[in-house]
Amino acid sequence: MENNLYIAVRFLLAKKRAMLMSLSGIIFGIGLFVVTQAQTSGFEHFFIRTVLGTDGALRVQDRIQETIASMKVVNPTTGAKSRVSISKERKYIEGVEFPNKIGNGLMQFENVSGVSPVLRGNGQIDTNFRKQTIQIFGINLDQHLAVSDLASQIVFGSLSDFRANPKGVMVGSMLADRVNITVGDPVILSQGGRSERFRVSAIFESGVEHVDKERVIVHLPEARVILAEPFSVTYLQANLLDTDRAVEDADQMQDVLGHSVEPWQEREKIWLDVFHALRASSALTVSTIILISGLGMFNTLAMIVMEKTKEIAILRSMGYTRQDIGQIFLMQGGLVLLAGSIFGCAFGVFGTWLVENIPLRIRGIFSTDHFVVYKSPWHYVAAVAAASVVVMIASWIPSRRAARLEPGDIIRGTAA
């Protein structure tokens, strides 16, 4: 094998220019594959981190009430009367009536790391500048800090001020700009004829546009007063140790707690599907570069086999087997693949670093001022695997052809 490698290297070096084209294609193909995957999965991961940090991994909400529709039947023979169920239906009772009990039940699941009751309702904020429709969120601060990234989202003011002040509010950054308020300003929150005066303790920025535009956070007791809801809450927000298990856990929790449980994967399905489609699409597009390089390699090797029929014949006459000849040509493809993979991965590392530093302002489903990348070794594995399949198929066909050449036919053809 070492001997065949020695011959393969010599043959390869003699065709540097032709092989360089294939090599370049493989380097760019692998590198761009890695960069595009890092980008698309970077945005996806960033989005997931944002939504988990804002709305948690799970939501336990409406109570499920099973209903059975039935009809009275009379036995014609005996005259006995009975009821027969004819359909089973589900009824959803809005909200969580017993948040403490359900919350305690939720904490029994080993994957749950925190639970926070949330009372949500529509309302209005009134400032010196203007009025604006809002969503009022009543929370228990310490519990909510365990299930969200609220602490890191504060851009002005402080959590400690909110904690110390029962009449404190935290306002989304876009809302604060719109109604022209800042930390320390008085505001009035109202709903259904009820209104209460508050003071702005902090302004937060989650990065999610609809949250920052509409959400006002108050202490849960104050929310109960404004929203006239003394006992229940709208939902329980839970966080998980392993967020990937949310779907499986939600199924179990629903059965046990008798409430609908929505995992983050279902809640954000539309955007997650968009990201998946984007990743698949970019992988497919970039893979065509690898495919074209493979075609180039096939072309080059096929030409080399045609040009080297005499060399193949003399090697066979010297005692080199068909297997040796096949290996010599397959190894040429393998060597180009090896070099292409190494330089391609290096290009991927460099390209990812470069992209990470490109400024890009996005506000909407998340907030960022530059490209977001997610670095994973699996991107490199997938890129090299794709290139390997293409290059080895492209090399195998010409190598097989070379191995099947009959030396007698070739030598006879060169005789005068």
Added chain:
Amino acid sequence: MPENDHILRATNIHRYLGQGEYRVHVLRGVSLELKRGTIYSVAGPSGCGKSTLLYLLGLLDRQNDGEIWIADERMSVASDAERTAARNRFIGFVFQFHFLLPEFTTAENVMLPMRKLGKLSNKEMRDRAHELLGEVGLGNKTHRLATQLSGGEQQRVAIARSLANAPAIILADEPTGNLDVTNSNLVFDLLCKIARERGQTVLMVTHNPDLAKRTDILLRMQDGLFIK
């Protein structure tokens, strides 16, 4: 069973070439025995089957009928791998065209059969290659690429390469066919001299009657058969 004195034995060799209406019966029951250390030539008109016979004896082609024995091993029904191994061990070829690999130096070309045999270390192979090139008068050109030599020099390298594994038989198909008179005589004399010194058998196909007469045994061929 073939006698020990004979390195190669062929009996009743038939070979057809072409298909359908173009099928030609090139060899019509050829038999021969090659003694060790003897130089043979095969002469005859074009198309009489000389080269076809040589390729069959060199296991580069398969006969349609008949038997071939090399060094007491029956090669006619051996597998492709066995025949290839036999070529590496027992047979050296010199063709009309030199078939040197242009990417390799003269020494590296001579080392190629040795690399396949795998019995010598790198240093031993290099030393042997230099020795063989010295014997053919190219000891000072071991580092040159094959493409940097003249036609006669290239053919001399091909001779050195054919001797690399000390084969029992050297099969030469018009080894002087592409050379001028001076180089033809030079190459022919070299081949015969080295073979005689090493006790190797040479079977040479040639159009050149003068060269054919200078071998130990001249076999005349016509229409696929040896003639007296």
